[in-house]
Every structure is written in structure tokens, then in C-alpha cells.
Amino acid sequence: xxxxxxxxxxxxxxxxxxxxxxxxxxxxxxxxxxxxxxxxxxxxxxxxxxxxxxxxxxxxxxxxxxxxxxxxxxxxxxxxxxxxxxxxxxxxxxxxxxxxxxxxxxxxxxxxxxxxxxxxxxxxxxxxxxxxxxxxxxxxxxxxxxxxxxxxxxxxxxxxxxxxxxxxxxxxxxxxxxxxxxxxxxxxxxxxxxxxxxxxxxxxxxxxxxxxxxxxxxxxxxxxxxxxxxxxxxxxxxxxxxx
Numbered sequence: 001x002x003x004x005x006x007x008x009x010x011x012x013x014x015x016x017x018x019x020x021x022x023x024x025x026x027x028x029x030x031x032x033x034x035x036x037x038x039x040x041x042x043x044x045x046x047x048x049x050x051x052x053x054x055x056x057x058x059x060x061x062x063x064x065x066x067x068x069x070x071x072x073x074x075x076x077x078x079x080x081x082x083x084x085x086x087x088x089x090x091x092x093x094x095x096x097x098x099x100x101x102x103x104x105x106x107x108x109x110x111x112x113x114x115x116x117x118x119x120x121x122x123x124x125x126x127x128x129x130x131x132x133x134x135x136x137x138x139x140x141x142x143x144x145x146x147x148x149x150x151x152x153x154x155x156x157x158x159x160x161x162x163x164x165x166x167x168x169x170x171x172x173x174x175x176x177x178x179x180x181x182x183x184x185x186x187x188x189x190x191x192x193x194x195x196x197x198x199x200x201x202x203x204x205x206x207x208x209x210x211x212x213x214x215x216x217x218x219x220x221x222x223x224x225x226x227x228x229x230x231x232x233x234x235x236x237x238x239x240x241x242x243x
Contacts, residue, residue, distance in 0.1 A: 024043060031049060033049070103126075165211065167211070174193050199241065
């Protein structure tokens with residue numbers, strides 16, 4: 001689906017509630033009916049042709065009701081799992097291992113103590129002075145991004161040797177619904193910051209997936225054949241971790 005589709009002018013908009021589901025409907029100069037769920041706020045959105053009958057929209061939603069409710073439940077569960085609660089003894093996953101948040105009041109400059117080699121260990125937020133939840137979140141986000149980038153840097157030479165191509169730059173950024181993206185022409189890759197919570201092998205899969213796009217831009221049969229060449233077990237790694 002092209003980006004130009006989403007930028008088309010909205011002729012009229014309407015909010016509906018169907019079987020307990022709140023749905024935003026936009027009418028545009030298009031020929032087909034489209035349905036999507038926005039991961040950020042679990043918003044259900046339908047884009048319909050101008051003068052498309054409401055009765056047909058109700059019928060369409062009724063047909064998709066089970067799928068919609070299952071998808072919303074899955075997204076909400078994922079949001080809860082990735083929500084970090086800044087309290088003593090709260091768990092946080094780093095590379096799919098559970099660590100416990102602890103607090104220390106010794107360091108004048110706020111910092112984090114962490115030993116990744118200790119399973120079921122602690123991640124310690126150390127600050128002599130009281131810091132707000134927002135400051136804790138910024139401190140922890142910076143720390144987690146650094147951990148993720150350190151791991152990516154450690155596996156990058158192997159992937160570049162295997163694919164015989166180099167990425168010009170790799171970034172970590174916040175993404176709502178993607179694990180990674182790339183610019184094929186500029187050989188740049190963006191990795192989702194949420195990957196820090198996933199197994200290392202899955203992070204490696206996402207990176208190889210983006211490298212494969214340097215050869216095949218779409219998700220055609222040729223793309224998956226090449227992906228399998230670079231990572232023969234990619235399906236076994238991908239399936240348990242895709243939300």
C-alpha cells in the first residue's frame with residue numbers, strides 16, 4: 001500500500017461503535033475499503049470510498065470482529081509487557097533475561113549499575129539526589145539503547161562478511177509497529193529500541209532481514225530465498241518473537 005494513499009484528502013469522517021468496538025471512518029476518493037489498527041493507541045481505522053454504505057461497513061466489521069478483538073488484545077498485552085514500572089523490585093527484560101530494578105543513593109551524578117552476565121540479577125538506578133520518573137526513563141532509555149547498540153556492533157562484522165555488503169550507518173530509534181527499517185540507496189538501517197527486550201538471536205534476525213533488503217527491496221519469494229541463505233533458521237527464530 002503506497003504512502004500516497006494515506007495522504008489523500010479526507011472528504012468526511014465519522015466515528016462508529018460496533019459491537020463494543022470504537023471505529024474511526026474516513027471517506028476518501030478511493031475504490032476499495034481498508035482496515036488497520038494503529039499500534040500506538042489501539043485505534044481502529046477504516047478508510048472507505050465516498051458514499052460507501054454504512055450498512056456495508058457494519059457488515060464488514062461484523063465479519064472481522066473476532067480478528068479485531070484478538071489483535072487488540074495482543075497489542076495491549078505487548079504494550080503492558082514493554083511498559084517499564086519505576087518501582088523497587090519491578091522486573092525488566094534485557095535480551096529476554098529478567099532483571100530487577102533496584103535503587104541506590106550514592107552517586108552524585110545519576111547512573112546505572114548493571115552486570116549482564118548475572119541471570120535474574122539487578123539493574124540499579126543510582127542517584128544521591130531524588131530524580132523524577134521522566135529523568136529515570138531518560139537515563140534508562142539511554143542505557144538500554146547503548147546496550148542494544150553494543151550488541152549490534154558485536155555481530156555486525158559477521159553479518160557484513162556473510163552478506164558481502166556494508167551498512168553505512170545503523171541507528172536506534174523508537175518505533176511503534178516495526179522492528180527495523182532501512183534506506184536501500186543510502187545503505188542505512190534503523191533498529192527499534194524495543195529490541196533490547198528480545199532474545200539476541202531475534203535481534204540478529206532483524207538486522208539480517210534489513211541487510212537482505214539491500215539486495216531485494218520487497219518481500220518477494222526471492223527476498224525470502226536470500227534471507228534463508230544468510231540465516232537458514234530464520235523462521236524458527238522469527239515466529240516465536242513476532243507480535
